[in-house]
Amino acid sequence: MLSRIRVGSGLTVVAVALAMCTAGASAAPAAGASGVGDPYYPYAGNGGYHASHYDVRLTYDPATDLLKGTTTILARTTQELSSFDLDFGLHTNSILVNNVPAKFHSDPKENGELVVVPAAPLKAGQDITVVVAYADTPSKVVIDGYTAWKKTPDGALGVDEPQNSQWWYPANDHPTDKATFDISVEVPDNVVALSNGTFQGNAKLRTGWTWWRWRSRVPETTYSTTLEVGAFQVKQATTPDGKPFITAYDPTLGESADAATASVERTPEIDGFLATQFGPYPFEAEGGVVSNGLNFALEAQTRPVYSGKFFAKGSNTSVIAHENAHQWFGDDVSLGRWSDIWLNEGFASYAEYLWAEHEGEGTAAELAQYVYDSHPADDKLWKVLPGDPGADKQFDDAVYDRGAVALQALRTRVGDDAFFKILRTWVVEHRGGAARIDDFIALSERVSGKSLRDLFTTWLFTVGKPAVGPNGSAMTGATVTSPPKAYAEIERTHQLLGAARHS
Incomplete structure (x- = not known):
């Protein structure tokens, strides 16, 4: 994964954390931190406020790639603020804070920080309304060396x-x-504009x-919001339990169109x-979008987005x-830091094993064991730590x-009920x-009544292939001599899921 890298020095992260603590302790207005202190992405998020609602109003012209917009942000301050940041890269025309024009400037480090200076300092615990007007060509905007707009x-x-x-x-x-x-x-009549949640009409x-x-x-979460503009073929239906079910398909899918439809319509x-495995579906709508405009899939809340490549060899x-397991693990319960990505991807990958078992294409235990057996001790799979x-x-x-095999190891250790x-x-x-890996470890020990720190340390935080032991530290101990039926499809899926996002 050639993921976006914003890794700062340890001193940088400590400095951000200290600045946040100092600001909270001081009665004098201060600048909100330019990040929440995430070690992987020090400029991700912002300090000094929490957003509660975004009203995003856009006009987009595909012919020129010109995007004009006004975003209204409802938020509450968590400290006295002389200024605060928004994560945003497009050219900004004006900003109002509580209906009063504010000064603003982009951070000279070109890290996607828009610094807002209200006309008067903001009090701690104050409700604020921020209105940002902007216009730009997103595909030409580069932050940290790339553009995510496709x-x-x-x-x-x-x-x-x-x-x-x-x-x-703009967002936190x-x-x-x-x-x-x-x-x-607003888009030209010959295309549609898709996003998350429920459709409110044209x-x-x-x-x-x-x-x-x-x-x-x-x-x-902001990363699970999406915008898709194009000549998509849109289907609207209702799920058996009454939720709106909206899907959309790229008209250029060609021979993959039927396979994509046969897959996504089963959502x-x-x-x-x-x-039945995780508890009730957590959101108000379901659906999916298939596009040839990207090379991966994303768990957009209520409406995952899939590359057409996933269906090139059939359903x-x-x-x-x-991606729908992410509705529980990633969207409903989000990661507390980006280093906790196993809480998203390991769990969603294990959901594939559970679905395969439900379909009679290999049990979860067989799939996990086959993955374990297929990778020798010197394989690169054992050199990357899923937990960090x-x-x-x-x-x-x-x-x-x-990451998925680690969950089978846990299942073997604690038993199915636990x-x-x-x-x-x-x-x-x-x-x-949002929660962190340590929270999951603590919950696992509380529910199972077992000491599990050694298991998680071995599977998530230790280089090397874990040994199969009698205490269940590996999956099942079973012998699987041939790949389960679902294995090839799952492996193809993971190869695409791990493709570089910014390609």
Whole structure:
């Protein structure tokens, strides 16, 4: 994974943390921190406030790639602020803070920080309304050496991880700061504009252009919000339990179109199965978007986005299970730091094993054992630590494959009843928030009544192939002589999931 790297020195991270503590302790207004202190991405997120709602209103012209927008942010300060940052890269025309014009400037380090200086200092615990007006060509905006905006022949995709919002709306861009969203996009009549949540209808305010309106009532992370503009073929239906189900397909899918449709249209069935394993589906809508404009898939809340490449060799329900498992593990319960990526990818990968077992294409134990047996001790899979892979290895195969096998090791150690109780309790206790790997370890020990630190240390934080031991530190101890039926599809899926996001 050639993931975006914002790794600072240890002193940089400590300095950010100290600045936050000092600001909180001081009665004098101070600048909000330029990041939340995430070691992988020191400039991700911002200090001094929490956002609660974004109203994003855009006009986008695919012919010129010109994006014009106004984003209104509802937030509350957590300290007295002389200034605060927004994560944003587009050219800004004006900013209002509580209806008063504010000064602003982009950080000269070109790290995607927009610094806002209100006309008067803000009090701690104050509700604020920030209105940002902007216009730019997103595909030409480079932050830290790349652009996450994906221009396509008939539109564009605002889809990426760990960051994508900086190319289409200003935000407090870190998974620990969730908010609700209204997203309205005006585009030419010959294309559609898709986003998350429930569809709020169309409106025509001028000839040749149509507004598309979307609402997310359940708070979501900024990276899981998405924007897809293009000549998509849109399907609208209702799930068996009454939720809106909206899917969209790139008209250039060609021979892959039927395979993509046969896979994505099974989303409600797959979500229904996953609910039996993890608890009730957490959001208000379901769906999916398939595009040839990207090379990976992303767990966009309520409406995952898939590359058409996943369906080039036929239907692929493994990737549907993977991205929809993220609705529980990643979207509903988000990671507290980007180093905790195993909580997203290891769990979603294990969901593929569970789905394969449900479909009769190999048990979870067989799949885990085959992955373990297939990689010799000197294989690179055992050299990356799923529990802290580094920013440049966040989407390495080890995070997916070794990460999933680690969960089977846990299941073997604690037994099925405790294992699934751990997963369901995790979702219940952290619903709508964020948590860390240490929190999961503590929960696993509490639910199972077992000491598990050695297991997690071995599987997540130690270089080398874990030894199979009698205490269940490896998966099953079973002998699997041939690959389970689902193995080839899962491996193809993981190869694409681990593809460079910024390609």
